Amino acid sequence: MNCCAQVGAEAGGSAPFLTDHTTLIDSVETFIFDCDGVIWKGDSLIDGVPETLDMLRSMEEIFASSFAAAAYLKSMKFPTDKKVYIIGEAGIQLELKQAGINYIGGPEDGDKRIDLTPGQLMEHDHDVGAVVVGFDRYLNYYKLQYATLCIRENPGCMFIATNCDAVIHLTDAQEWAGGGSMVGAIKGSTKKEPLVVGKPSTFMMDCLASEFNIKTSQICMVGDRLDTDILFGQNGGCATLLVLSGVTTLETLQSSENKIQPDFYTNKISDLLAAKKVTTNA
Amino acid sequence: MNCCAQVGAEAGGSAPFLTDHTTLIDSVETFIFDCDGVIWKGDSLIDGVPETLDMLRSMEEIFASSFAAAAYLKSMKFPTDKKVYIIGEAGIQLELKQAGINYIGGPEDGDKRIDLTPGQLMEHDHDVGAVVVGFDRYLNYYKLQYATLCIRENPGCMFIATNCDAVIHLTDAQEWAGGGSMVGAIKGSTKKEPLVVGKPSTFMMDCLASEFNIKTSQICMVGDRLDTDILFGQNGGCATLLVLSGVTTLETLQSSENKIQPDFYTNKISDLLAAKKVTTNA
Secondary structure, rough: OOOOHHHOOOOOOOEOOOOOHHHHHHOOEEEEEOOOOOOOOOEEEEHHHHHHHHHHHHHHHHHHHHHHHHHHHHOOOOOOOOOEEEOOOOHHHHHHHHHOEEEEHHHHHHHOOOOOOOOOOOOOOEEEEEEEEEOOOOOOOOHHHHHHHHHHOOOEEEEEEOOOOOOOEEEEEEEOOOOOHHHHHEEEHHHHOOOOOOOOOOOOHHHHHHOOOHHOOOOOEEEOOOOHHHHHHHHHOEEEEEEOOOOOHHHHHOOOOOOOOOOEOOOHHHHHHHHHHHHHHH | OHHHHOOOOOOOOOOOOOOOOHHEEEEEOOEEEOOOOOOOEOEEEEEOOOHHHHHHHOOOEEEEEEHHHHHHHHHOOOOOEEEEEEEEEHHHHHHHHHHOOOOHHHHHHHHOOOOOOOOOOOOOOOOOOEEEOOOOOOOHHHHHHHHHHHHEEEEEEEEEEEEOOOOEEOOOOOEOOOOHHHHHHHHHHHOOOOOOOOOOOHHHHHHHHHOOOOOOOHEEEOOOOHHHHHHHHHHHHEEEEEEEEOOOOOHHHHOHHHHHHHHHHEEEEEHHHHHHHHHHOO
């Protein structure tokens, strides 16, 4: 049983509504947030998110679950003379930059096309030691071939996937092909399996626990999906908080068919702002 | 033992060099050709190919192994009021057109981009009854999302792959990410397995045998690779002819480590022109 489960959790039955925000925050050293359904929904930021993240950032470490690639590369001491080739968007660039890891590709290669001429050879950088693949709406054949060459021809080059999600909620209106599509493309051309550092792998929790010298039970995973986010947190030995601002309804959570119970649930992460009021009033 | 194996094949040992071209051609009703390494190599047409194909076409049915998708759809009586969505290049369009099957996508969607606006919804054609995926150097996110929507949302929509090759010899200079990459992308966003109608599946042979009311042993598979083309032919119950114009050398063919023996081998398909001379002289 982790620390958070001791804060007001009922024995058996479904997860309790979070009431004691301050005790939860005090018992946690690091929050990991899923983004889709927690920070934003479709293309809209969820109500109260900026203030909540500001408040938590002043008290704890906070991470997006999508930042797992940088966390992993940092923890395995990715050599400073090596580079990452990115299939992905600005978020992966940002996380690698913040971790001090060299990278190429990503948005820079979004407009490149291959118009083949006889005998054409694509040169590639032999210092690429890892290809990181995440969701990329500007995927093209140039990127596929570049990543394929690095993985097939650079000795020891790693193939890292930030997630293998089939679909993503890019807009409220429908589901869109997700990171699993980009990862699948590179699996198909290399016949290699990626190291999946994001959900459902628990690399990230282990990396954070090691980096901050804390227990995984002092990490709280916050997400909107029972079978991915909450299970991911539980598999990593973390406390778990379900928010109802995404795909899971209270009815689903409390259904007798649901076997995955978080330590707590709340409506949206800005409910945590209540902790600030208590702290301020105290 | 198929018909061709009786034309001069030695018992045991390695495959014989093809000498009796006329008897081979007489015993075959239909040739299936692999293209890469047989018709062209990298970006160059192999010597004597046009004349050879002209000669064979005047005597037999000939097919490219890449034409399996149309053959399959035709054989399963794909409804005329349904359409195919193509991820692929002009070849797939051509084969569907020749088979009288309606299609959309392919090269027409090569320049489309998704620049998301809030609430954006991609409409898709609910009459798409099959997505056919092959090699496509103009793959983009528009195509990925379109294909994903059809497979996920159109009841009964088939997911057909022409091949799952990791790499393809687009130019002589290097290997390029192949059809397996495009197929992998759609597997990743749909979490479905495709029906692979091309190599190594033997759908094509069965379709052709049924369509022309012949035995599969009257089909000759011509290819340059032992572990794909020749094995593909043998698994389909066909006669097999290895050409040395592609990746397989005579040394590899005759090596004691090679367990896959075609019925015959020859240097290049234009060697079959010798049959014409015999026929003409006869």
